[in-house]
Amino acid sequence: MPELPDIAAYISALEPRIVGQPLQRVRLQSAFLLRTAQPPVTNAEGRVVRELRNIGKRIAIGVENDLWLALHLMIAGRLHWRPPEAKLAGRNNLAAFDFPNGSLVLTEAGTKRRASLHILSGEEGLHSVDPGGIDVFTSDLDSFRATLTLENRTLKRALTDPRLVSGIGNTYSDEILHAAQLSPITLTHKLQPDEWERLFTAARDTLQFWVDRLRAEAEAAFPEKVTAFRKDMAVHGRYGEPCPRCGEKIQRIRYADNETNYCARCQTGGNVLADRSLSRLLRSDWPRTLEELEALKRR
Numbered sequence: 001m002p003e004l005p006d007i008a009a010y011i012s013a014l015e016p017r018i019v020g021q022p023l024q025r026v027r028l029q030s031a032f033l034l035r036t037a038q039p040p041v042t043n044a045e046g047r048v049v050r051e052l053r054n055i056g057k058r059i060a061i062g063v064e065n066d067l068w069l070a071l072h073l074m075i076a077g078r079l080h081w082r083p084p085e086a087k088l089a090g091r092n093n094l095a096a097f098d099f100p101n102g103s104l105v106l107t108e109a110g111t112k113r114r115a116s117l118h119i120l121s122g123e124e125g126l127h128s129v130d131p132g133g134i135d136v137f138t139s140d141l142d143s144f145r146a147t148l149t150l151e152n153r154t155l156k157r158a159l160t161d162p163r164l165v166s167g168i169g170n171t172y173s174d175e176i177l178h179a180a181q182l183s184p185i186t187l188t189h190k191l192q193p194d195e196w197e198r199l200f201t202a203a204r205d206t207l208q209f210w211v212d213r214l215r216a217e218a219e220a221a222f223p224e225k226v227t228a229f230r231k232d233m234a235v236h237g238r239y240g241e242p243c244p245r246c247g248e249k250i251q252r253i254r255y256a257d258n259e260t261n262y263c264a265r266c267q268t269g270g271n272v273l274a275d276r277s278l279s280r281l282l283r284s285d286w287p288r289t290l291e292e293l294e295a296l297k298r299r
């Protein structure tokens, strides 16, 4: 699932292409994509794009009259920049947003239709789809700790809960926990003061590193290869490969449809935790489906 660094890269690539341009037409190929009835999508047509923002893992395109088109890509949704009036051939092409200089095309691989589009009015509308998680770049250590200890959760779950922290999912939580040298199954209520500091610093540094890297790439070319697995990642997607810090083999915990990767020497005091019992622990701390996790909202 595209997370904060990927969303930042898309926004960096889109800003020079569509801000100041009129959104001429929205073509929807999938009846399931649009999740709002009012205001109608035609209200956004013919209006000039004013601003782009990320709302959690969503990309929000703001047009004149304070209307917003908010896209959630979920796992397999991707954006592409194609020539004007690009054809939407094939069932993976869900929608096109037409501009005079090109078409922004939304695709979703696979058969599950999880990606969504909301048409929203004003700040209030945007707020209605905001899960409420804090932004690690604008929050401080105290509010970070206060938010993550609202419930006693595993660190893995707390970091990926959109009500608690904005924009982090399975990929970057693995990278953050490795950078902080903390176990994914440590409970938030057990964390010591120095560990909170390490976690907060690691969250900021890891996200900043990847935001900078992916933005720089997006300035050179539209991000066509958005993936959860990147070479140069420390642990995520690297099961069985050597840890870049200590050289030990990267371990994994499988639960639900997910896999968490960690280094035993760096993160769990050298203990290779039994996959089955860990899976049980993580699964019991998890909503049944990814959709449920993504739909969580702060009240």
Ligand SMILES: [Zn+2]
Residues within 6 Å of the ligand: 243, 244, 245, 246, 247, 248, 263, 264, 265, 266, 267
């Ligand atoms: Zn290691």
